Amino acid sequence: MPGFAPFQPGAGHGPAQVSLRPAAPGDVEAVQEIQRRAGRPAHPDAYRRAVENPDRCVLVAQCPSQAGDPIIVGWAQTYHHTAVVDAAPTGHYLGGVTVDPSWRRQGVALALTAARVQWVADRADEVFYVVNPRNLASIELHRRWYFEEVMRSSRLTGIEFSGGVGILMRASLAEQVPRR
Ligand SMILES: CC(C)(COP(=O)(O)OP(=O)(O)OC[C@H]1O[C@@H](n2cnc3c(N)ncnc32)[C@H](O)[C@@H]1OP(=O)(O)O)[C@@H](O)C(=O)NCCC(=O)NCCS
Numbered sequence: 001m002p003g004f005a006p007f008q009p010g011a012g013h014g015p016a017q018v019s020l021r022p023a024a025p026g027d028v029e030a031v032q033e034i035q036r037r038a039g040r041p042a043h044p045d046a047y048r049r050a051v052e053n054p055d056r057c058v059l060v061a062q063c064p065s066q067a068g069d070p071i072i073v074g075w076a077q078t079y080h081h082t083a084v085v086d087a088a089p090t091g092h093y094l095g096g097v098t099v100d101p102s103w104r105r106q107g108v109a110l111a112l113t114a115a116r117v118q119w120v121a122d123r124a125d126e127v128f129y130v131v132n133p134r135n136l137a138s139i140e141l142h143r144r145w146y147f148e149e150v151m152r153s154s155r156l157t158g159i160e161f162s163g164g165v166g167i168l169m170r171a172s173l174a175e176q177v178p179r180r
Helices: 025-038 044-051 108-121 136-145
Strands: 019-022 058-064 070-081 091-099 126-131 148-153 166-172
Touching: 019 108, 025 044, 025 058, 025 070, 025 091, 044 058, 058 108, 070 108, 091 108, 091 136, 108 126, 108 136, 126 136, 136 166
Parallel strands: 091 126
Antiparallel strands: 019 058, 058 070, 070 091, 126 166, 148 166
16 A cells, blocks of 8 residues: 555554654654655655644654654644635645654554644634545544544545545534544
8 A cells, every 4th residue: 555554453552752843844854754764755845835834733743762862753734725626625634644654553643633633623613634545544543533434536625546536534523522
């Protein structure tokens, strides 16, 4: 699969000591390196624009290295979809989360997603994401926020899906308590 983690239910290692902070322009290189290590495409110019955009939440996750220094082990962003270009509605979308393969299953994506969902909840009463149906690890990760499938389409928010179809997911943020 193109950069998707293998679906391995129940393979978690327990939580790492994760801290989150807003991404800065100086983090773009580290973000690119995570994309490379994860076998996923990188868009450094778009990342530079995103970190400067107050209408987006772009976060990096840090964990202590063996020497104790903080290192960036994952990152994630949101985007505010405001212009309708296909069947996907306008709104705030969780726009991608990637964790360094050697730091997976330690709660890094969980922390990045909880923080982004809270950021959106402070601004809207619903949140969306789009996903390839083959990316079962991602779908499982987001389940805690009660996302429900809205529709399937070959193009959502302008994104064309490898394999031909993507899923639009939506969660209501009204009085939501995430599943543990
Ligand atoms: C999906 C991804 C972000 C998960 O990152 P992670 O830090 O390993 O995830 P977490 O440790 O926070 O996992 C939280 C929960 O999500 C689910 N989950 C995460 N990865 C999973 C996997 N490979 N298989 C099954 N369930 C998974 C589990 O319920 C997990 O809890 P558990 O470990 O207690 O079982 C990571 O595998 C990744 O970077 N994949 C490539 C990029 C990608 O596909 N991003 C999503 C695009 S929409």
